[in-house]
Amino acid sequence: MSCNTSVTRVHVSPVGQAPRAPVHLLPCEIEHNGPAQVSQFFIATTKDRKYGTLTIEKTVSFRGRGLKGQELSCPQGYTGLVLKEINKPGSDQEDRTLKVSSVFDKLTYWNLETPPNSDDTIVMAMDWPELAEAIHVPVED
Amino acid sequence: MASMKKRAPREQNDSWVVIAADSVVDTHETDSEPAFVRLRNPSTDATCLYMLGAGDVQLYEVKAFEEDFHSWFVGQTVQRDGRLLFITPMDPLYLMLPYLNKAGKEGKFQPVDQIVMDEEFPACSRLLSCTHSLASLHHIAEEKEVGSLKFHRYSQEKTMSWLKKKVERTVVALRKKNISVGEGVKSTTYVRVKSEYQEEDYLRYAHGLISEYISEDLSKALLKHLQLPELTSPKETEPPSKKRKLSDKPVEAGDDYTKFNSVDFSRKPPKKMTAAQKTLAKADKTGMKTMSSFFSPKVKAEKK
Numbered sequence: 001m002s003c004n005t006s007v008t009r010v011h012v013s014p015v016g017q018a019p020r021a022p023v024h025l026l027p028c029e030i031e032h033n034g035p036a037q038v039s040q041f042f043i044a045t046t047k048d049r050k051y052g053t054l055t056i057e058k059t060v061s062f063r064g065r066g067l068k069g070q071e072l073s074c075p076q077g078y079t080g081l082v083l084k085e086i087n088k089p090g091s092d093q094e095d096r097t098l099k100v101s102s103v104f105d106k107l108t109y110w111n112l113e114t115p116p117n118s119d120d121t122i123v124m125a126m127d128w129p130e131l132a133e134a135i136h137v138p139v140e141d
Numbered sequence: 142m143a144s145m146k147k148r149a150p151r152e153q154n155d156s157w158v159v160i161a162a163d164s165v166v167d168t169h170e171t172d173s174e175p176a177f178v179r180l181r182n183p184s185t186d187a188t189c190l191y192m193l194g195a196g197d198v199q200l201y202e203v204k205a206f207e208e209d210f211h212s213w214f215v216g217q218t219v220q221r222d223g224r225l226l227f228i229t230p231m232d233p234l235y236l237m238l239p240y241l242n243k244a245g246k247e248g249k250f251q252p253v254d255q256i257v258m259d260e261e262f263p264a265c266s267r268l269l270s271c272t273h274s275l276a277s278l279h280h281i282a283e284e285k286e287v288g289s290l291k292f293h294r295y296s297q298e299k300t301m302s303w304l305k306k307k308v309e310r311t312v313v314a315l316r317k318k319n320i321s322v323g324e325g326v327k328s329t330t331y332v333r334v335k336s337e338y339q340e341e342d343y344l345r346y347a348h349g350l351i352s353e354y355i356s357e358d359l360s361k362a363l364l365k366h367l368q369l370p371e372l373t374s375p376k377e378t379e380p381p382s383k384k385r386k387l388s389d390k391p392v393e394a395g396d397d398y399t400k401f402n403s404v405d406f407s408r409k410p411p412k413k414m415t416a417a418q419k420t421l422a423k424a425d426k427t428g429m430k431t432m433s434s435f436f437s438p439k440v441k442a443e444k445k
Contacts, residue, residue, distance in 0.1 A: 004188065008177040012166045012430050021216035023158060026224065030212040036219045074207040078160050082215050085155040102216060125206045125225065127318050132202065134314030137351060138273040139280055139306045
């Protein structure tokens with residue numbers, strides 16, 4: 001089990017310089033990793049349904065399907081990071097390195113047809129850090 | 142699900158979407174950097190990825206939130222892997238506890254750096270560098286000082302009252318966040334059902350969450366300590382709600398980063414694993430454990 005000795009370092013020092021990138025969680029699996037014209041064909045066609053000045057729902061058509069979405073902020077005290085591996089080693093015995101390729105403070109998630117609501121699992125997931133805090137803050141004496 | 146189109150196997154990913162505690166990236170005080178390390182999961186004994194912050198001052202838990210059929214757009218790129226990883230501060234005492242517990246069987250006081258060591262997981266001795274580690278050992282062990290040296294011996298009694306405090310705090314947080322702790326799937330409509338739960342529901346739920354971090358024996362002892370009777374046969378309430386259920390994907394061979402604990406947000410009543418499941422879970426050294434945590438202490442055994 002010597003592979004347990006290798007570690008994966010994260011270069012976090014350039015977080016201040018890392019670009020902000022919009023992140024969207026889509027309700028489908030796309031069998032691709034790599035560049036795509038996201039702004040041109042996706043972001044450019046999203047519409048905000050507003051109530052006064054408040055955006056209550058976003059809509060977009062993706063591959064002929066109507067998606068409904070909303071923005072979610074990262075929980076208080078938390079930052080969104082996209083980590084990317086640099087110089088992938090050949091074996092699992094070697095240390096690996098990740099860098100922060102972009103940062104975000106909110107993400108947009110999209111449902112297929114269903115309007116976004118507080119029972120969406122991703123919305124509930126955002127409760128995890130606060131619950132984890134209760135479980136993990138050291139017990140004082 | 143049989144009609145589902147076969148998907149191409151996931152190739153190795155080299156990019157991950159993460160929500161991390163700010164302290165992970167605030168490293169200006171030290172020259173070192175945070176790192177993912179492999180450590181023994183205290184509940185399943187399997188290899189899991191955790192993170193040690195810069196200078197090893199803080200331990201973090203890494204959990205994957207995962208739903209079937211999701212992918213990301215990140216800027217102008219597509220990322221097929223639709224998981225969202227959470228990196229949250231973790232109490233290192235949970236990971237040290239199994240080592241103290243084991244050493245305690247010998248019944249003698251020992252220096253802690255001789256207790257918390259593991260040939261299979263060399264990173265575990267770095268847990269002792271975390272800010273609160275040494276100062277909080279007295280919650281789970283008796284201490285003896287001889288000159289300038291300190292010796293420790295596991296104490297079940299202390300451990301139980303420490304774990305009870307953990308459960309109590311968790312109950313407070315569950316109430317505050319209005320998290321649904323009742324049995325079964327509450328609602329498939331769009332409105333969160335806020336019914337009145339009994340104190341026992343909260344206690345059991347919190348016990349389930351804490352049990353994700355302790356051995357099965359300790360989990361049983363804690364249940365007793367909390368004066369909760371063991372549920373002999375879990376009530377079968379849940380209809381299969383595909384909507385709610387997040388799958389725990391099997392670990393893909395060769396991709397180290399899939400060895401996170403994963404998130405399961407399905408609302409299920411607390412349920413103990415069967416002996417067979419437990420065995421399977423232990424056998425699976427690839428280490429993907431469910432974050433059932435959030436919401437139930439069930440651990441699914443993966444089949445390859």
